[in-house]
Amino acid sequence: MRKNYLLTPGPTPLPPQVTEAMARPIIHHRTPQFQAVIKEVSEGLKFVFQTKNDVYILASSGTGAMEAAVANLLSPGETALTIQGGKFGERWTELCAAYGINTEVIEVEWGKAVDPREVEKKLKSNPEIKAVFATLCETSTGVDTDIEALGKAVKETEAALVVDAISGLGAIDLKTDEWAVDAAVSGSQKGLMLPPGLGFITVSAKALKLVETSKNSRYYLDLRKARKALQSVDTPFTPAITLIIALSEALKMMRQDGLENIFLRHKKMAQATRSAIKALGLELFASAAPSDVVTAVKVPAGIDGEKLVKTMRDTYGVTIAGGQAELKGKVFRVAHMGFIEEFDIIAGISCLEKVLAQMGYQFTLGAGVKAAEEIFLK
Numbered sequence: 001m002r003k004n005y006l007l008t009p010g011p012t013p014l015p016p017q018v019t020e021a022m023a024r025p026i027i028h029h030r031t032p033q034f035q036a037v038i039k040e041v042s043e044g045l046k047f048v049f050q051t052k053n054d055v056y057i058l059a060s061s062g063t064g065a066m067e068a069a070v071a072n073l074l075s076p077g078e079t080a081l082t083i084q085g086g087k088f089g090e091r092w093t094e095l096c097a098a099y100g101i102n103t104e105v106i107e108v109e110w111g112k113a114v115d116p117r118e119v120e121k122k123l124k125s126n127p128e129i130k131a132v133f134a135t136l137c138e139t140s141t142g143v144d145t146d147i148e149a150l151g152k153a154v155k156e157t158e159a160a161l162v163v164d165a166i167s168g169l170g171a172i173d174l175k176t177d178e179w180a181v182d183a184a185v186s187g188s189q190k191g192l193m194l195p196p197g198l199g200f201i202t203v204s205a206k207a208l209k210l211v212e213t214s215k216n217s218r219y220y221l222d223l224r225k226a227r228k229a230l231q232s233v234d235t236p237f238t239p240a241i242t243l244i245i246a247l248s249e250a251l252k253m254m255r256q257d258g259l260e261n262i263f264l265r266h267k268k269m270a271q272a273t274r275s276a277i278k279a280l281g282l283e284l285f286a287s288a289a290p291s292d293v294v295t296a297v298k299v300p301a302g303i304d305g306e307k308l309v310k311t312m313r314d315t316y317g318v319t320i321a322g323g324q325a326e327l328k329g330k331v332f333r334v335a336h337m338g339f340i341e342e343f344d345i346i347a348g349i350s351c352l353e354k355v356l357a358q359m360g361y362q363f364t365l366g367a368g369v370k371a372a373e374e375i376f377l378k
């Protein structure tokens, strides 16, 4: 027998209400029943994206929504600015390259956050930049970007601000409209507490103009089609019916909790995790703006980081994430996103302690759990 705990930055655990919704008999999508669901989730998504604009639902993972942003907002030969402080920032650059879009790149040392003044400078010296691609939470490093500050810098220019909020939406604050974000994208398997399979994208009036004038060829990801269909409470292709019905359950839970409470809960889970990590004598990878979504931790000297993650998962059923790309074996990542509460964190830290002790790492057993509990008692 094995009880599993999922503390990864996607997928995240599913609430029972969500799982139950997916067990219901399938309905047809071009029906009044499904139209009622579309109406409900459309309102719910506006609520979590904190926008008055429509949010389009794609049957894709989060990257499909990122691709939709690139394919719809720009034309081949145009120039975009990307911010690369980790694997997901790099994805924006790769997507632009795939669509023949030139990129100016701001390289940010992994573990650090971009200085908004650098973005401002780049925009001044490169007035041809049509879009700025940023990442709300750089999941590979556990660092947040100050989107509000970027919004202020980009708003004054012709460029559109595009934010990858795949990890972060519904976990940390993203005031899409108020912060002048022109396009925000997300995915289902992170803060929204669903299985993978849905991508989301919302665009501002400024971005919508770009959608209408873009010379890129696009078909499945054409937001003009999505927009037209949504106007008659429909989708251009067969939607992921079951996942969208599950989404309506997740959104109901989120509305009941309220965004402020959701953000506070994530803050507390993150504080407890960071406090536990420090009490174990370990070091955070993020040297600035550590995220409330996921905590990246440096693997201590003498410990095999990949073995640590593997043992926690295969021997004890606690799944955390290892490092990606150049951070492979160098960091491990504990996510505290979505349907996670204090005793999930306690279980995760407790398992981390157990395996670290078995691997010969020197620390006071229980120190991490104690530090986390002290945060939860506050």
Ligand SMILES: *Cc1c(COP(=O)(O)O)cnc(C)c1O
Pocket (backbone or CB within 6 Å): 009, 010, 061, 062, 063, 064, 088, 135, 137, 138, 139, 164, 165, 166, 167, 187, 196
């Ligand atoms: C998970 C993640 C992605 C990739 O999403 P997929 O659903 O795997 O396509 C992109 N950006 C960030 C910041 C993420 O955390």
